[in-house]
Amino acid sequence: MLIIHINGHPRQAFINHACRFALQPVSIAIHGTALRIRGMSAESAAEALAYAAFPAWEKTRLQTLIRKNYYLLDAAKQERLAVLAQIVAGDQMPDALIYQGIGRESRLARAFAAALMQGPLNFEGFCRFRLPGYEDYLRGIMLLAEEELIAEEENLEYLELLRRSLSQGNSQISLFFSPGDICQIWQQDNEGLHQLEGGHIRGVEWLLLANLICLDPASIIVRNRVFADSELLSMLETVFGAKVIYEDDQPTAVKEHLLLDKQ
Incomplete structure (x- = not known):
C-alpha cells in the first residue's frame, strides 16, 4: 500500500x-x-x-x-x-x-x-x-x-x-484546412477563380495573416475549421471580424467542385 x-x-x-x-x-x-x-x-x-x-x-x-x-x-x-x-x-x-x-x-x-x-x-x-x-x-x-x-x-x-486599415474589399477568399496543418487558399474576384499559394502553415501563421491583409478580401470563407489552429482562427476574427464566415465542412475531394460551381 x-x-x-x-x-x-x-x-x-x-x-x-x-x-x-x-x-x-x-x-x-x-x-x-x-x-x-x-x-x-x-x-x-x-x-x-x-x-x-x-x-x-x-x-x-x-x-x-x-x-x-x-x-x-x-x-x-x-x-x-x-x-x-x-x-x-x-x-x-x-x-x-x-x-x-x-x-x-x-x-x-x-x-x-x-x-x-x-x-x-x-x-x-x-x-x-x-x-x-x-x-x-x-x-x-x-x-x-x-x-x-x-x-x-x-x-x-x-x-x-x-483591422482598422482594412477596406470593404471586393474579393472572396476561401480557406480549406486539412490534417497536418495544411491550408489551401482560393480567391474569387472579378477575374474569376484561382488558387493561391498554400501548404503547411505551422509556424508561419503570421505570414498567412499578412497575405490575407494584403488581399483585403470582402469575406473569408473557412472550411474544415476542426483542422485549423484555434489561435489562428482567433487572429482572423480579431482582424477581419464579421468578414470571417464558417461554413459547413466539405470533404477535400469535393472542395474544387464546390468552388467551380460558384464561378
Whole structure:
C-alpha cells in the first residue's frame, strides 16, 4: 500500500490522472490529507504526481506569487501570466535542476518514485524542501512570462491597427484546412477563380495573416475549421471580424467542385 499526503487541487489532479491511466483496478481511500492507495505501483503513482499533481501545485504557487508581485494586473491578466509561466517552464532547456526544462516530468517522476519506495510521502513537503532553489526559479520564470505577456498585448494592439486599415474589399477568399496543418487558399474576384499559394502553415501563421491583409478580401470563407489552429482562427476574427464566415465542412475531394460551381 502507498500512502501520499496531498491536498487541494494537486490531490484532485492526482486522483483524476490515476483513474484515467490505471492499468488495473485501483483503490484510493481518503483519510484526512492522506491517500491510501492499493493496486498501484510506486512508478505509476510517481507519474501521476509528476504529470498531474505537480503542475497543479506549481500553478497554485505561481498564482500566489503573481498576486503578490503583479497586484496591479486584473484577474484575467494574472491568470494568463500564470499559464504563460508554466508554458515557459516546460519549454526551457534541461538543467541540473530536476524541475527545469523539457523532460522535467520524467525526472520528477523518478524522484517521486524513489521517495515512495522509502515510505509515506508528504507531497507538499517534498516540493517545498526537496527541490532546492525552486522559489527563485519560479520568480525567474515569472519575469520571462511577463515578457511573453507584453509581447501578446503588443501583437493584439498591432492586429487592431491592421483591422482598422482594412477596406470593404471586393474579393472572396476561401480557406480549406486539412490534417497536418495544411491550408489551401482560393480567391474569387472579378477575374474569376484561382488558387493561391498554400501548404503547411505551422509556424508561419503570421505570414498567412499578412497575405490575407494584403488581399483585403470582402469575406473569408473557412472550411474544415476542426483542422485549423484555434489561435489562428482567433487572429482572423480579431482582424477581419464579421468578414470571417464558417461554413459547413466539405470533404477535400469535393472542395474544387464546390468552388467551380460558384464561378
